[in-house]
Amino acid sequence: MLARNSTYIAGVAPAAVLLALFFVGPALWALYSSLTNLALVGIDAANPRFVGLDNYTRLFADPDFWTVIRNSVTFVVGSAVIGQFGLGLALALLIDHAEHRRWWLGTLAYGAVLLAWVNPTLIAGFLWVAMYDFFFGSLNHVFLSSLGASSVDWIGSFPMPAVIVANIWRGTAFTMIIFLGALKTIPPDIYEAARIDGANAWRRFWDHTLPSLRPIAALALLSITMSTFGTFIVIQTLTNGGPGNATEVIALFAFHTAFKSFSIGYGSAIAVVMLGLNFAFAIAYLRWSRARA
């Protein structure tokens, strides 16, 4: 096997080195340092000690950790499952429908959703900082005041919904595009047959459209769950986890632990938990996509 493939193995080498250095290496290093008391500064920075599973017992006993997990779940359910998935599916159905009717406003809506997605994430965060601003944000100063309503402290009073809406704005395009692609692969004769059988539009939708979207829906859901679970930039720009720790999700928690409290060992334990959960999702994703192939 070696002799026949030696050129090809050499060809994989540069990419393999980069992946080993910056993907596999850091993951293994996180695993290792999570078992030590490594710190960014001080004595523990120079001479880290092996502490076994101390970081993990401390983490699971830390009430902040469970708050963070609850925040992460709320954020994922709100912005990925309900928001990006629900809105993305609804938009795909409407835009597909509009295409058949030749309503051009559907194309404009498609472009608008797409634009928010290709836009750098950091800008998405900043744009919503401006939208939510208490004194001069567009939501209060233009929208609410034109309705004659008084200003709302969006980020102060509704921090979690605020970051969820910003993330829905940023990421809905992904599921929308996936579903639009899937809708185009449904053979039209299914609908024709159903119409001849006298099924109305709702029946056709429930009996034919939705079932044929189910396999791709599971993949899209797993995929956006993984990417939403790791969300960092949008939340950091908008609230940096605050007020208090109302929007502190797991990625921010790991970052703050490592770079504000300077405890790398403890921060690594959080990273390992993240990687573990992500790994579980990824395995489910691969099994599902292999079952389909």
Place this chain on the structure above:
Amino acid sequence: MVEGPGVTTRAASRVARTAAAPRGASWIEALAVHAVFVLVVVFFLVPFLWLFTAAFDADAVAYIRFPAAPTLNNFVRIFTEHDFGRALLNSVFVAGSTMVLDVIAVALAGYSLSRLEWRFKSWITYAVLLLQTMPLSATMVPIYGLARALGLRNSYAGLILIHAAIELPFLVWLMKNFFDNVPRYLEEAAWLDGRSKLRALAEIVLPVARNGIGVVAGLAFLAAWAEVLMMIILIDSQDLKTVPLAFYETLRTQGGYTEVQYGLVAAMGVLYAVPVMALFLMTRRMMVRGLVASSRGL
């Protein structure tokens, strides 16, 4: 071509489907759908409307208003007062070098993986996909430690290597699929002519797969241009500051969000976002297909 019949069927079914679409939509349905579209367009475009008006407003505020006297003053100021030219050059250099490195590594690896004959080959593909789903926000702390240990912080080499690595799993997987569709007899003929495998790849196979190389180059450049998390943890030298860092700094270092100099930040935002949007819109079809296959967000 093998795809021929499939393409025809699909085209035919599209025609059939359009023809079969119910006619005579009720005006209530039309009104409802259009109302939803208007709401969607407003929701998704209003933040951009603000960005593009504020950038040309000498005393921009956080809310949308059309500048009384549109001016380029903000753009002049970010270059004269905030050294934005330096940031632009750094970003172009880092994204450009990342692109070159990625194209080379991805062409070699994608081609090799495509041609490799090994029992566990499918496992490599799954491993690559698995790496693709690893969130950067989980590994940023170890990457920070690693970069510090290897002296890669505050260096162009570090920025380029790490950004090249970030997109690598997905791009390798994408390119392998492209090469799988290039027939082998092309390169086999070149070998018979006495070319080495590397020359056959460069002279015969790559030109055939140039669309794939184009997608890889575009995605590698855009990703390195837009990425910010690694920039934040790797760079604190002013000389190495890139566009997202200049943007981030101007946004964060003011005393609280109410004192943000919105005009300046918006001007930087326009120069940060417009290249991405322009390149994306120009190559929309290809990019959408490519980006859909990549699922990692931030």
